[in-house]
Amino acid sequence: MSIQSLGVGSGLDLEGLVRNLLAAERGPKEQRLNAREETLDQEISALGRVKSKLSEFEDAMKALQESDNLSGRDPQIDNPSESNEPITASPGNSAVTGEYQIAVEQLARGSRIETADAAFADSDAVVLSSGTADLTFKIGNTGDTFTISVAAGTTLEELRQQINDDENNFGVSANIINTGTAAGGSKLVFTSNVSGLGNDLQIVNDNDNAELNALSTSNSTETTTYLTPTLSAQNAIATVDNIRVESDTNKFENTIQNVRFDAKSLSDRDANGDPIASKLTIGFDTENLKENIDTFIEKYNSLVDELDRLTRYGETDEDEDGALAGDSMVRGIQQGLSTLLGNSVPGSTIGSLFALGIELTADGKLEIGSTDFGLGSGSKRLDDALADNFDDVAKLFSGEDGMATQLIAFTEEYTQGSSLIKSREDSIKEQQGNLETEREQFELRMESLESTLRARYLSLDSTIADLQNTGNALFAALGN
Template structure:
């Protein structure tokens, strides 16, 4: 007879027996693979975590290792009135400390051109009616080279010309507008204003084809030898005094008028009580102590985040109930911690401060940085930091930025060594991912072995089932024969 399912012929629970034997074979191996995979995934996660923290710290020290980012100057401005800002200022790190009295008498302006009284009655007036076809007008600033041209067609209205000027894609800052004077004498005036400021930068409007009707809209003919319209307002410079010395700028920004300092004016200074003299604003260029202190404290905090993560990941549980860290006792992370401590505890010969200790920053017994508020005889960390910011501002920069010994320079190179694509952490991550891939391969091979093993078991117990079934049939036949 043919048995389709184990145990059908014999009545024995052979199918359950095969399942139990398969589970007994599968579970220990699967448990080992699961444990191994869990450890590898925890390792990959932990490596990614510490790599991310080191990358963030690398960005922090990358800013600090450049003198331009740490040795900042802070402009402080006091205006005659808190309600009105006369100018703003910026200072390069090379700017010298100093105080300046600044008064602004004029803002820079562009030129303004208007058509003559009665040249047009309304915005609907036609510009060209001579029947000679289209013409062009060129708008330019001779000193700057800015230029664009507008095509004027027959029967174009004054309003249409205005829109064509304003919407020209090459327009460098010319605005056309129509003002209706409301009088027969004034009529409608087309007004041109230019954003290009500075003495000598007047707007020039050229009648390219010397069309008579365009003379009343332009400043000169095609050869620029004849004057048609003249600016009603010339382009002019911004004017100010610095400690009583007159200064000018073609724009509202004064760059390097004070060496390595720029300031941009937005309003003229108010008049003093005599109605003539301008009140001054005080510009003080000093060290950006607050900004640098923030950078130092952020540096301490970011360093400690790395150390805290390393401790958490490498710890051993203090009891059977407390789990070990994902990388308990890992030599790579211990090496990172030791290398970081070696750098922050080192000396910098080119800075008179010598080390972070003189800046008030110390390594404590837990391997973390701190700025202690307690005084143990050499001044508290807070006191040393305040003294360094007050008396040794430039030396702080050397402490971090010296190209050979600077702490931020060395920390940047150290963190890059660990976090780059070819760095130690990245290599370790790739090795762990390879191990995880191998586990996947092991699972596939194990599944195939289990399929083969199941087939062997089923074949074996199928024969048993069939044998028992035949014996049962024979027994039944004998019993029947014996009656």
């Protein structure tokens, strides 16, 4: 008798027996594999958080390395009236602090040329009836130039568009103004944005075409004058502490050493017609530097909190340990950072974070100290350093031996390229791969065990079924 389903022949629950034997074999091993997988997943996730927090701290330190953040100057402008702001200012990091009285008396501008009254009836008027001829637009002092070729039948409107669209146009704008009268007609107006005294726009009639004289300032040899500027180009004029200064643009570069100020509008004038100066004060940008120091402290403390959370041991059996509890690499990060933060910095008159008012607390965090150690509280030390030694604060953080430089070099050992954290992550990923292989091998062993058990109990089922059939036959014979 062939029996294919366990228990059918014998009536015993052999199928349940096989399932229980397989479960007993699978359970402990599968629990160990699952626990190991969970541990590896938690560890690689924790390492990712460590690297992320270290990177955030690096960004805060890099901000303290940048000269604009460390040595910045803060321009303050007091204008005579709130409705008029004649100047803006941008000091360089080496600008000398001080106050300056600045008044804008004239703004720089480019030149303007208009065609004569009634030269053209309207925008559809043809500027050249036959042939072709060239017009060259140029600024003699600067060397700016471009040339257009005017074709027969070109209208005033088409010429305007051709000028504005020329790829070599250096800043000439052509516009049509319709005067609304026969006496005025339509005027073509040329405006140049090249400012500065003597930088008037010139339009040269290269081929001395008589029709184009109406659009030109001179003939080909520039010996004959046709149109003249209705507005001449001019310099910007200002006074700095009553000293007259000029610029061919509205930007005054290094008129005050390492300071640029831009003329935006004319200064207001008093009852006598004299310009009223705005006061420009160049000071240290202490607020920006303070903000960067606060961010440095905040990001460090956030890093400490994360490392403490990941490395903590549970206080009770029910309280889980951190994913990196007892991890030697993380302990190395904590110890290395705290050591560097407590070091002195050579070449800085301030010397240390403590002298700047930044202290390490008992739980390993940074704060602006509140205790007076005979040197004033941390806040006072910081304010005094920014007021009296602002540029020396930069040396504390930047430079080859600066605090930020040392800290970045240390953290990059864990975050950059083939770093220590990257090596750990690679090792964990390799273990995860091995674990997956172990799972596959375990499943193969379980399949083999199930086949063995089923074959064994199938044979038992068949034997019992045969015995039962024999017994039934005997009982039947005896009964007869």
